[in-house]
Amino acid sequence: MNDNSDATTGSYRLDDQVGFILRRANQRHLALFARDIPDLTPTQFAALAKLCELGQASQNALGRATAMDAATIKGVIDRLRKRGLVAARRDADDARRVHLSPTDQGQQLYAALLPRAREISAETLAPLAPQEAAVFLQLLEKLAGE
Amino acid sequence: MNDNSDATTGSYRLDDQVGFILRRANQRHLALFARDIPDLTPTQFAALAKLCELGQASQNALGRATAMDAATIKGVIDRLRKRGLVAARRDADDARRVHLSPTDQGQQLYAALLPRAREISAETLAPLAPQEAAVFLQLLEKLAGE
DNA sequence: CAGGAATTGTTCGTGTACTAACAGAAGTTG
DNA sequence: CAACTTCTGTTAGTACACGAACAATTCCTG
Numbered sequence: 634m635n636d637n638s639d640a641t642t643g644s645y646r647l648d649d650q651v652g653f654i655l656r657r658a659n660q661r662h663l664a665l666f667a668r669d670i671p672d673l674t675p676t677q678f679a680a681l682a683k684l685c686e687l688g689q690a691s692q693n694a695l696g697r698a699t700a701m702d703a704a705t706i707k708g709v710i711d712r713l714r715k716r717g718l719v720a721a722r723r724d725a726d727d728a729r730r731v732h733l734s735p736t737d738q739g740q741q742l743y744a745a746l747l748p749r750a751r752e753i754s755a756e757t758l759a760p761l762a763p764q765e766a767a768v769f770l771q772l773l774e775k776l777a778g779e
Numbered sequence: 780m781n782d783n784s785d786a787t788t789g790s791y792r793l794d795d796q797v798g799f800i801l802r803r804a805n806q807r808h809l810a811l812f813a814r815d816i817p818d819l820t821p822t823q824f825a826a827l828a829k830l831c832e833l834g835q836a837s838q839n840a841l842g843r844a845t846a847m848d849a850a851t852i853k854g855v856i857d858r859l860r861k862r863g864l865v866a867a868r869r870d871a872d873d874a875r876r877v878h879l880s881p882t883d884q885g886q887q888l889y890a891a892l893l894p895r896a897r898e899i900s901a902e903t904l905a906p907l908a909p910q911e912a913a914v915f916l917q918l919l920e921k922l923a924g925e
Numbered sequence: 926c927a928g929g930a931a932t933t934g935t936t937c938g939t940g941t942a943c944t945a946a947c948a949g950a951a952g953t954t955g
Numbered sequence: 956c957a958a959c960t961t962c963t964g965t966t967a968g969t970a971c972a973c974g975a976a977c978a979a980t981t982c983c984t985g
Contacts (some may be wrong), residue, residue, distance in 0.1 A: 645893055647828045651903045652808045652821055657846050659805050660836070660972085662798045667973085675798055676941060679877045682793045693963060699793070700803050703964065705942050712940080714897035729950050735970040747791055754836065762853045765781070769918040772796065775906045777803035809980060813943085841935055849934065851972050858970080875933040875951085875980050 662757045665778040669749050669756075673742075673763050676701070678750065679717055680709050685743045692721075718742060791892065808903045815895050815902075820886075822847070826855050827864055830881050833887045837865075837876040864888060 643666040647653055666675045673681070679699045682688060690698065696706030712769065718739035724730035735743065758766040793799050812821045814887030819827070825845045830836060838843065856879065858863040863883035870876035881889065904912040 640856065645828075645897060647825055647832065650896070650900050651919070652900065653825060653846075654916070654919050654923050655801070655805050655808055655823075655903075657925075658919055659801050661800055661922070661924050663972085664797065674940065675802075679793055679799060682791070686793065691963080700799075700806060702939085704944085704966085706785070707939075707965070708942095723801060725938070727963085731964070738864075746888065750796070751791060754796045754798065757922070758802075760924065761918055765918055766923075768914065769922070770795075770800070772907055772911055772915040772918075773800050773804055773944065775911075776807070776903070777800050778807050779803075799964085809942085820970065837933075848973060850936080850974085853935070854971075873933080873981070877934070 653664070662753075663757050665753050669753050670746055673746070676705075677707055677713055678746065680706065681713060681735065681739055683744050684719060684733060685740055689732065689734040691724065691727075692733055693730075695733060713739070806872055811902050812899050815899050816892055819892070822851075822855055823859055824892065826852065827859060827881065827885055828896070830865060830879060831886055835878065837870065837873075838879055839876075841879055859885070871905040885909075 663675060666678075670678065674746055676699075680695060680701070683699045684695055687695070687698065692710055693703055693711070696703055699706070701709065710719060710721070714721055717736055720734050720736050721731050724732045756770070759771055804845055812824075815822065822845075826841060826847070828843050833841070833844065838852055838856055839849055841856070842849055845852070847855065856865060856867070856878060860867055863882055866880050866882050868876050870878040904915070907915055
């Protein structure tokens with residue numbers, strides 16, 4: 634019973650806690666992204682990518698698909714619209730909804746950035762051997778839930 | 780050559796990218812933390828915990844130890860000072876430095892929160908079997924770098 | 926010792942991220 | 956159909972997080 638990872642016993646070192654390491658891993662990824670794709674934030678790219686995948690979506694639906702709450706997705710879409718990458722119009726069937734779709738420019742940018750996005754994913758996983766990366770992604774997916 | 784995880788070929792699905800899943804995993808952890816320790820943010824707790832571990836530190840040094848840049852740690856420390864959890868004074872040897880130490884109240888709060896902090900780490904890892912969690916933490920550490 | 930370089934901390938601006946509160950529209954049920 | 960509930964989007968407030976620019980201090984090197 635010397636297990637330091639026990640939930641109620643043993644020492645607590647910040648550097649060994651999942652949350653802390655998760656935050657650092659995320660930081661490293663964000664830094665790689667900012668270096669390779671300086672013109673778009675990871676969040677903005679996620680929204681654009683998902684919208685291109687789906688073709689269209691309501692604002693909140695896109696938020697759910699990209700794990701952003703209503704307040705967050707609004708700011709992200711505002712910025713993408715300001716840059717002409719996303720078009721918005723009131724939904725005809727449902728007056729509450731904002732119907733979103735990527736503009737031509739948005740689709741072109743997405744296509745142009747795809748290789749670099751793949752690169753970023755590879756670079757992020759670079760410290761792991763290929764099989765390790767596969768295992769890691771499976772476990773990480775479990776951890777993320779939903 | 781059908782490997783979708785190839786860095787330059789194959790399809791790109793946002794939902795399969797490390798960065799995206801990393802962000803969701805982090806979100807889940809933050810939610811657990813906010814639920815179990817509503818009085819302190821994860822970042823504030825990290826700063827307080829590290830300062831209690833070290834006993835004392837300069838502001839920037841504490842920032843490095845907790846993976847926060849100078850601008851970020853400043854805000855965090857300001858809030859902890861305002862709540863009387865951290866004491867600050869100008870360093871005698873180096874006039875640039877702000878010497879930080881936890882107050883008695885800060886140490887007591889840290890001690891009181893420790894069990895819940897351990898709980899949060901356990902809950903975060905709960906979707907994984909014990910051996911899976913161990914493997915995951917090793918790989919995650921590699922990914923975080925430094 | 927003098928002058929350039931590095932370190933420490935601060936401020937500003939931008940961009941997530943979440944809570945809470947709100948208004949308007951749509952759906953549900955008695 | 957009317958009341959209730961849910962869903963959609965918006966706003967305001969707080970808190971990370973980082974780049975860039977800056978002043979003061981200390982360090983280093985010629």
